[in-house]
Amino acid sequence: MKFRCERDILADAFGAASRAATGRATNPTLSCLRLVLAGDSLRVTGTDGDLTIEAVVPVADGKDGVVLLPAKLASEVVRSLPSGAVTIEVGDDKVQISASRVNFSVPTGAEGDFPKWSGSVGGGVSVPAATLSDALKQVVRAASTDDARGVLTGVLITGVDKKLRLVATDSYRLAIRDIDAAVLPDGAKFVVPARALGELQRLLGNAETVSINITENDATFEMGATRLVTRLLSGTFADYQRLIPPSPPNSLTISRDSVLESIRRVKLVARDPIGTPLRIRIAPDGVVLRMVSQDSGEAHEQLDGEMSGNEIEMSFNNELLAAGIEACGAELVTIQTSEPGKLAVIRPKDDPSYTYLLMPLRS
Amino acid sequence: MRLVVARCSVQYEGRLDAQLPEAVRLVMVKADGCVAIHSDGGAYKPLNWMNAPNTIREEETQWIVSNPKGETLTITFHEVISDSAHEFGDDPGLQKDGVEAHLQELLAAVPEAIAPGLTLVRREWPTSIGPVDLMCRDENGHYVAVEIKRRGEIDGVEQLARYLEVLAPDTTLTNLRGVFVAQLIKPQAKTMAEARGIVCVEVNYDDLRGRRPEELRLF
Numbered sequence: 001m002k003f004r005c006e007r008d009i010l011a012d013a014f015g016a017a018s019r020a021a022t023g024r025a026t027n028p029t030l031s032c033l034r035l036v037l038a039g040d041s042l043r044v045t046g047t048d049g050d051l052t053i054e055a056v057v058p059v060a061d062g063k064d065g066v067v068l069l070p071a072k073l074a075s076e077v078v079r080s081l082p083s084g085a086v087t088i089e090v091g092d093d094k095v096q097i098s099a100s101r102v103n104f105s106v107p108t109g110a111e112g113d114f115p116k117w118s119g120s121v122g123g124g125v126s127v128p129a130a131t132l133s134d135a136l137k138q139v140v141r142a143a144s145t146d147d148a149r150g151v152l153t154g155v156l157i158t159g160v161d162k163k164l165r166l167v168a169t170d171s172y173r174l175a176i177r178d179i180d181a182a183v184l185p186d187g188a189k190f191v192v193p194a195r196a197l198g199e200l201q202r203l204l205g206n207a208e209t210v211s212i213n214i215t216e217n218d219a220t221f222e223m224g225a226t227r228l229v230t231r232l233l234s235g236t237f238a239d240y241q242r243l244i245p246p247s248p249p250n251s252l253t254i255s256r257d258s259v260l261e262s263i264r265r266v267k268l269v270a271r272d273p274i275g276t277p278l279r280i281r282i283a284p285d286g287v288v289l290r291m292v293s294q295d296s297g298e299a300h301e302q303l304d305g306e307m308s309g310n311e312i313e314m315s316f317n318n319e320l321l322a323a324g325i326e327a328c329g330a331e332l333v334t335i336q337t338s339e340p341g342k343l344a345v346i347r348p349k350d351d352p353s354y355t356y357l358l359m360p361l362r363s
Numbered sequence: 364m365r366l367v368v369a370r371c372s373v374q375y376e377g378r379l380d381a382q383l384p385e386a387v388r389l390v391m392v393k394a395d396g397c398v399a400i401h402s403d404g405g406a407y408k409p410l411n412w413m414n415a416p417n418t419i420r421e422e423e424t425q426w427i428v429s430n431p432k433g434e435t436l437t438i439t440f441h442e443v444i445s446d447s448a449h450e451f452g453d454d455p456g457l458q459k460d461g462v463e464a465h466l467q468e469l470l471a472a473v474p475e476a477i478a479p480g481l482t483l484v485r486r487e488w489p490t491s492i493g494p495v496d497l498m499c500r501d502e503n504g505h506y507v508a509v510e511i512k513r514r515g516e517i518d519g520v521e522q523l524a525r526y527l528e529v530l531a532p533d534t535t536l537t538n539l540r541g542v543f544v545a546q547l548i549k550p551q552a553k554t555m556a557e558a559r560g561i562v563c564v565e566v567n568y569d570d571l572r573g574r575r576p577e578e579l580r581l582f
Binding site: 174341357361362 | 580582
């Protein structure tokens with residue numbers, strides 16, 4: 001096998017595919033990239049067995065073949081090369097990677113046990129990449145990062161009212177985002193690992209559209225010449241719809257940037273990474289954010305906001321609250337509450353497509 | 364860091380006079396000027412040492428280390444076996460593992476989990492030999508130094524005993540006592556703690572996490 005390719009193109013393909021490769025599996029081929037050259041098209045694949053990323057790039061002066069390369073090393077080598085053409089040539093048990101006056105000789109891996117591609121090709125429903133990327137940014141962070149939480153480490157993808165709905169929760173907060181795209185029939189439900197969607201978000205950066213195809217066992221996302229396929233998580237996702245209160249009596253509309261700046265300021269006294277409670281008092285004369293730290297003192301700030309309903313004081317985890325408000329993405333956000341100890345509903349003002357539910361702290 | 368392995372003898376003059384007879388030892392001279400003389404045993408404690416700032420005068424077969432307090436350490440080299448110097452750069456400091464650091468944070472938030480009525484005065488209370496994990500006060504206003512470990516072993520008890528020894532002359536810390544906290548404390552450590560008047564408390568990490576205020580859940 002032998003080919004020539006521009007460094008930037010090859011580095012992007014190696015970089016994308018190597019993010020799915022893993023050095024922690026018992027199968028050593030999973031720490032490798034699989035390169036398959038047919039004609040002037042090179043397919044680069046990395047997988048950990050559950051998540052697979054594949055990129056197809058154009059090459060020149062090709063001689064067909066298949067080879068496994070250590071993913072991390074090969075990616076770093078290609079990225080480090082001077083810009084311009086890179087030549088890769090496979091020998092008996094080494095691969096020569098060269099550009100200009102630089103040459104690397106890298107050992108190859110054993111081809112035998114590399115998993116087969118399990119995703120779908122074609123047949124998906126197209127969604128604007130920027131829309132899906134925004135939705136993932138709003139939702140994925142709410143998924144649990146604790147592997148012991150099983151299905152909560154995933155994002156529920158479901159069809160609701162001819163829209164695509166993404167839902168994630170770590171049981172302290174829950175994020176919901178609706179996208180105007182009939183990707184799934186109403187009522188269809190799948191849970192996609194949040195890690196895979198985090199990787200998808202990276203890949204969406206330069207794409208215009210993404211094609212989504214979800215089958216019984218896996219989900220495939222295609223962006224031009226790059227594809228990502230992931231196994232789905234099994235298990236029953238939380239019954240999230242019953243958690244959304246129909247009309248909480250208290251409502252505050254406030255500037256998103258102002259409240260985020262205020263949280264950043266008052267949390268200067270909170271060095272405790274667990275999350276020093278942030279107290280919010282919402283009253284007719286204004287909103288007061290207050291934080292008290294046994295180690296570092298106290299801070300409070302008054303903000304203007306438009307409120308209706310009753311005066312209320314609640315405590316929140318400052319990081320989870322800021323994440324929800326930031327994710328709204330609008331100039332004004334609405335925070336709806338009912339009573340201390342009950343969840344708050346955070347939404348962009350006049351935009352029902354995003355909802356963030358957050359439990360307060362015991363106070 | 365300069366490391367000298369040598370057959371040497373050492374004379375200390377200062378608060379008392381002490382000497383190390385001729386033997387093979389490791390002499391460490393750290394970048395900040397600290398000098399420590401180690402034998403081939405013991406995990407942490409040098410046979411003799413001088414904390415910075417020091418002045419080191421190197422003569423043909425002797426180093427004379429002196430400090431502003433008037434203490435002098437004279438190292439006489441009979442045979443130098445190895446002499447090397449290494450550039451270490453900045454040290455990132457001690458990184459406690461996740462559970463131990465988290466335990467400290469959790470207990471700082473809920474010191475009553477250690478003993479009823481305990482309130483936090485400060486985390487990482489500074490001493491000349493390192494910070495005490497938590498300094499608290501009990502319901503009588505007496506100070507309590509708390510050392511927290513994931514696993515309670517003898518070295519943890521010794522560490523707390525050293526802190527108590529260093530803090531003992533501080534008369535503002537009224538009736539200072541020590542409490543050794545861990546998820547599980549070994550019997551030998553309990554025995555040693557008891558002999559030194561240190562109270563042992565075992566805490567459950569999961570229970571403590573359950574006491575975190577944000578444990579209010581959606582479902």
